[in-house]
Amino acid sequence: MSTVGRFAPSPTGPLHLGSLVAAVGSWLYARRAGGRWLMRIEDVDTPRVVPGSAEEILAALTRYGLEWDGEIVWQSRRTRLYEDALATLRARGFVYDCGCSRTDGVYPGTCRNGLPAGREARAVRFRAPDEVIAFDDVLHGRVEENVATSVGDFVVKRADGLFAYQLAVVVDDAEQSVTQVVRGDDLLSSTARQIALQRALGYATPEYVHLPLVRNADGEKLSKRDGALPLPTLDERRVVETLAIALRFLGIDVKESTPREMLESAL
Numbered sequence: 001m002s003t004v005g006r007f008a009p010s011p012t013g014p015l016h017l018g019s020l021v022a023a024v025g026s027w028l029y030a031r032r033a034g035g036r037w038l039m040r041i042e043d044v045d046t047p048r049v050v051p052g053s054a055e056e057i058l059a060a061l062t063r064y065g066l067e068w069d070g071e072i073v074w075q076s077r078r079t080r081l082y083e084d085a086l087a088t089l090r091a092r093g094f095v096y097d098c099g100c101s102r103t104d105g106v107y108p109g110t111c112r113n114g115l116p117a118g119r120e121a122r123a124v125r126f127r128a129p130d131e132v133i134a135f136d137d138v139l140h141g142r143v144e145e146n147v148a149t150s151v152g153d154f155v156v157k158r159a160d161g162l163f164a165y166q167l168a169v170v171v172d173d174a175e176q177s178v179t180q181v182v183r184g185d186d187l188l189s190s191t192a193r194q195i196a197l198q199r200a201l202g203y204a205t206p207e208y209v210h211l212p213l214v215r216n217a218d219g220e221k222l223s224k225r226d227g228a229l230p231l232p233t234l235d236e237r238r239v240v241e242t243l244a245i246a247l248r249f250l251g252i253d254v255k256e257s258t259p260r261e262m263l264e265s266a267l
């Protein structure tokens with residue numbers, strides 16, 4: 001089976017170094033395997049989407065020499081697919097309506113056997129299987145998690161009517177025939193939940209590669225919140241320098257030339 005990788009940015013702000021590393025990393029893994037590399041805009045969480053940000057991210061990726069295969073997939077246009085998956089989960093008894101307000105920590109299973117009297121359905125939860133889910137991450141090795149004890153039954157459709165990230169990702173990866181997921185290791189803790197959903201829906205589980213996150217001087221993940229700077233896209237010199245930093249972070253030293261040549265020589 002030929003490799004299909006993907007990059008799936010959320011359009012909540014401009015691309016920063018951390019997301020460039022994930023983009024370059026996923027591109028390298030897919031291309032080294034002679035595979036395809038797909039682009040998916042994860043705009044399922046519509047209230048968080050910053051208008052124009054998706055276009056900005058795509059332009060920046062192009063500027064950095066990254067070319068994707070096929071058409072761009074937009075989660076916001078795929079509600080029908082998520083509805084179908086939810087219907088399948090419901091028909092198979094894997095989900096139930098939950099009338100609780102937002103809860104922190106492990107969900108106690110309040111609505112597992114039916115809504116308590118007087119409560120209305122707000123969200124839809126997935127019954128976490130009470131078993132250890134194990135997978136072999138290419139960089140982290142064996143990872144094991146029992147979702148029932150780590151997070152409990154988790155939300156797949158939110159109280160605001162939007163589909164949860166976990167369900168959208170699983171449906172999209174399967175529907176796009178993705179065989180290899182390369183992303184930041186902040187998503188390592190989502191993987192067991194996603195595998196549980198894949199099994200419930202009868203999907204194959206892709207190969208996982210969780211890359212170390214780029215951290216700031218305080219050792220925290222770079223994000224818009226802690227003021228990670230958007231990537232330079234205008235000045236060629238700075239684009240080349242930034243791409244060299246991203247490649248070095250992935251353990252690859254290449255001679256500075258054009259972004260395209262640098263990526264080709266990293267293969």
Ligand SMILES: [Zn+2]
Nearest residue numbers: 098099100111
């Ligand atoms: Zn509940």
